[in-house]
Amino acid sequence: MTTRLEALDRFLEATTHYRRERALATTVVKGERRLARAFRAQSKAVLRRFVVLKPRFTTTEARLQEDAIREDDWSVLFSEAEMETLDLFMEPMTAIARAALDAGAREAIADLGVDMSFDLAFPEAIAYVEEHGAALVAQINETTRTGLRGILTDAADSGWSYGKTAEAIKERYHEMAVGRPQEHIESRAHMIATTEAGQGYEAGNHMVGQRLAAAGLEMEKSWLSVGDARVSDECRGNQGQGWIPLADAFSSGHDHPLAHPACRCVLLQRMKPEEV
Numbered sequence: 001m002t003t004r005l006e007a008l009d010r011f012l013e014a015t016t017h018y019r020r021e022r023a024l025a026t027t028v029v030k031g032e033r034r035l036a037r038a039f040r041a042q043s044k045a046v047l048r049r050f051v052v053l054k055p056r057f058t059t060t061e062a063r064l065q066e067d068a069i070r071e072d073d074w075s076v077l078f079s080e081a082e083m084e085t086l087d088l089f090m091e092p093m094t095a096i097a098r099a100a101l102d103a104g105a106r107e108a109i110a111d112l113g114v115d116m117s118f119d120l121a122f123p124e125a126i127a128y129v130e131e132h133g134a135a136l137v138a139q140i141n142e143t144t145r146t147g148l149r150g151i152l153t154d155a156a157d158s159g160w161s162y163g164k165t166a167e168a169i170k171e172r173y174h175e176m177a178v179g180r181p182q183e184h185i186e187s188r189a190h191m192i193a194t195t196e197a198g199q200g201y202e203a204g205n206h207m208v209g210q211r212l213a214a215a216g217l218e219m220e221k222s223w224l225s226v227g228d229a230r231v232s233d234e235c236r237g238n239q240g241q242g243w244i245p246l247a248d249a250f251s252s253g254h255d256h257p258l259a260h261p262a263c264r265c266v267l268l269q270r271m272k273p274e275e276v
Helices: 004-058 071-084 085-110 125-157 162-178 186-214 233-240
Strands: 219-224 266-273
Touching: 004 071, 004 085, 004 162, 004 186, 004 266, 071 085, 071 125, 085 125, 085 186, 085 266, 125 162, 125 186, 162 186, 186 219, 186 266, 219 233
Parallel strands: none
Antiparallel strands: 219 266
């Protein structure tokens, strides 16, 4: 016969994905819009500086000369644009982290039925927001830099004109901000907002378990996927472990979801059941 604990576990599993999506809906929408604005602003900052490289294109055919633009030339220009738009990326990423962290912690407290509060002023919460946000913005800009490097490489290999090269840069930023709806491709802004909101939510969830463990409770955790064909082998392996001690890492090496960008998995936690 199914025990009350097993029934509760199944109920939580059935609703946990929905509750995370509901709790983060507004955060994701606001974050996506602000990140889209940041990408648009950076696009303008990059193109405004790219003009100084126009003389590197031949005047006769308006084609990019081989090796005319060195890595140092455009990398310095991008770094300047990166610094100009830094706050436009940091502010939404910090807002996403704070809102998601708080939402995840509150849901975990409700699930576990414990009498405790969660404050974003907790040292671990402050550290997460500050360190995670800064690291992620650096990663966002490095990925953008790599994409621009690819465009300039294509321009040199194919002899693009200045106008064609500038338009390719502009189009790449447009896709980052709004995607390509005609191909049903979500924007990079949406991917980042969704991923980081989920990451913050699960981090807040996990922090509650850690606080309870520090108070002397024996806590367990498990990894829950959505169970469809899109679930990665990594996440399937984590789920296959079942309930494990809170302090242990999952087989993928993660302490809690997310295992990868746009990961839909969630963390379940409970006090270790008493053995009969």
